[in-house]
Amino acid sequence: MSLVINHNMMAMNASRNLNNSYGKLSVATRRLSSGLRVGTAADDAAGLAIRELMRADIASVNQGVRNANDAISMIQTGDGALQVVDEKLIRLKELATQASTGTYTSDQRLIIDSEYQAMCSEITRIASATNFNGIYLLNGNLSSPTHDGTGLNPTGKIKIHFGSGNSSAEDYYFISIGNATASGLGIGMSAGAGKAGRSISTQDLAQKALAALSNAIVSKDKIRANLGATQNRLSNTIQNLQIQAENLQAAESQISDVDVATEMTEFVRQQILTQSAVAMLSQANSLPKMATQLLQG
Template sequence: MGMQINTNIAANNTYRNLTATQNDMSKSLEKLSSGLRINRASDDAAGLTVSEALKSQVGGLTVASRNAQDGISVVQTAEGSLSEVQSILQRVRDLAVQAGNDSNNADSRVAIKTEVTALTKELTRISDSTNFNGTKLLAGGADLSFQVGANSDASSQITVKLDSANVNTVVNALGGKDAAGAALTGAVQNKGFTVATGTATTVTIAQTAGKTPTAIVIASTDDNAAVLAKLQAGVGTDFTVTADATKAGQYNVVSKDATLTDTTANLIAVSGTGVVNGQVSSTADKALDFSTAAGAAAAIAVIDKQLATVSTARANLGASQNRFESVVKTLAVSTENLTAAGSRIRDTDMAAEMVKYTRSSILVQAGTAMLAQANQGNQGVLKLLQ
C-alpha cells in the first residue's frame, strides 16, 4: 500500500470499531441502570409484545384480587346482619312457644306481642341500614356482579345473588303481608269465575278469622260436566276441582299445595249468582297472633318457615365467601407465575450484562488508544518532506 495523507484507512477502521463498541457499552449502561433487558422495541420486538401482554394480565389480576377481597367484605357484611336477623327470629319463636301456654293471661300475651312488634321494627331497621358503599344488601336489591379476572369473559365474573337475603319478605310474613308488602286478607290470589247456567249458585269460601283458606266449595243445582269444566277453567291451574261424592251439585276447589286439605270446618258461606270472586291461596301467612294457643302454634309454623329462608340465604352467602377466598388464592398464584414469566423476558440478567459492559469498557479504552496510534501513522510522510 502506498503512503497517503488524505485518507487514513487504519484510523477509519479503528473509529468504526470504536463507535460500535461505544454503542454496545451505552446499551449495557442503560440495561444495568434500568434493570430492564428491553428498554425499547428495538431491543427485542417479539419479547416486548409478549412482556406487555403479560404486564396487562398481571395488572388485571392484581386489581381482580382486590375486587374479590371487596366481594368477601360485601358478603361478610350481609351475612353478619343476617346472623342477627336469625337471632331475632329465634327470640320471636321463643315468644311464640311461650304464648302457646294457656297459663298466660291477656296482659301476658299483650306483653309478648309488644316485644314481637319491637323486634319486627328492628328487622326493618336492619334491612334499611345494612349496606356496603351505599348499596343495600338485605332489601331485595339486584344481584351483585364482581370482576374477579383480568379478562372480559364470563369466567372472570362472579355473581352474588341477594334475592334470598331479603329481610323485607321476613318482616312482611311476620306482619301478615305478601312479598310485595300488600296486606293479606286470607288470600294471595283472587280468582274470578262464572258458574251460572241459568240457575242460582251458592259459593262457600274458605276464609275465617286467623285461618289460612284451604278450599272453595261451589254448590250448584246443575250437577253436570259443563259446570265442572267451567269451574276448572275459572280457578286456573293452581287448583283442582272435583265433584263432591256425597252431596249432589257440590264441587270442591282445592289448592294443589299438598300441605293443605279440604277442611269444611273452616268455611263460611257467601251466596250469589253470575260472576263470583273467590279468594284462594296455599301460601298466605297471616300476621302473627299470640292471643290464643292456636294462634301461637300457627305463628311458630310461620317463624320456622322464615328461619329456614334466612338459613338458606346465609348458606348461599357463606358459599359465595368461600368461593371468593378460593379466587383470591388462585389469583395470587397466577399473578406470581405471570410476573415470573414477564421477568424472564424483560428483566436484565445483571451478572451477564456486567460481563458485557466490562468487555465493552476494555474495548473502548483499547480502541481509543489504537485510534491515537492510527492518527500518528501518517506523520512519517513529514520525514520525506524534510
C-alpha cells in the same frame, strides 16, 4: 496499504470500531442501570409487545384480587347483620311459644304481640339499613335471578369481576342475596293478611306462627349458607389469582429483566474494546506524521 496523507484509513477503521464498541457499551450500561433487558423497542420489538400485554394482565389480575377481597368484606357485612337477625328470630320463636300456652289472658297476649311486632320491625330495619359502600344487601335488591348492568346503577344480583377478560366462565360470577326483611321472611304485620307469622295476638295465631318462624329461620339460614359458600369460593379464587399473577410476573421477568451476570460480562468486554479502540485511534492519527518525515528527507 500505501502511506498517504489525504485519507487515514487506519484511523477511519479504528473510529468505526470505537463507535461500535462504545454504542454496545452504552446499551450494557443502560441495561445494568435500569435492570431491564428490554428498555426500548429496538432491544426486542416482539418481546416488548408481549411484555406490555403481560404487564396489563398482571395489573388487571392484581385488581381482581382486590375486587374479590372487597366482595368478601361485603359478604361479611351481610353475614354479620344476619347473625343479629338470627338472634331476633330466636326471640320471636320464644315469644310465639309463650303466647301459644293457655295460661295467658288476651291482654297479656297483646302485650307479648307488641314485642313480637317490635322485633319484626327491627328485623326489617336491620335488613333495610345493612349496606356496603352504598349497596343495600338484605332488602331484596340483590335477590333477583337476573342482572342488568347497562344503567348507571346495576340491578339484580351483584356481579363480582376479577379476571382480565370478560368471559362468564373465567372472569366473573354473580352473588344473589335473599330478602331478609320481615316481609321477605314471612313474619310480622308487613307479611300481609293471612300469613301464619303475621301476629301472635291469639293462641291460634301464636301456634300457627311457630311453623312460620321455623320457615323464616330456615330461609335466613339458606341466605347465610349461600353467603358462606360464596365467601369460601372467593377465597379460593383469590388464591388462584395470586398464583396466576405470580406466574405472569415470572414470565414477564424472563422477557424484560436483564441477566446481570451475562450483561456485566458484556459490559466489561465492550469496555475493554472501547479502551483498545481509543488507544488504536490515537496511534492511527499519528501515522501520517511518517509521511512528513519522508518529505523532510
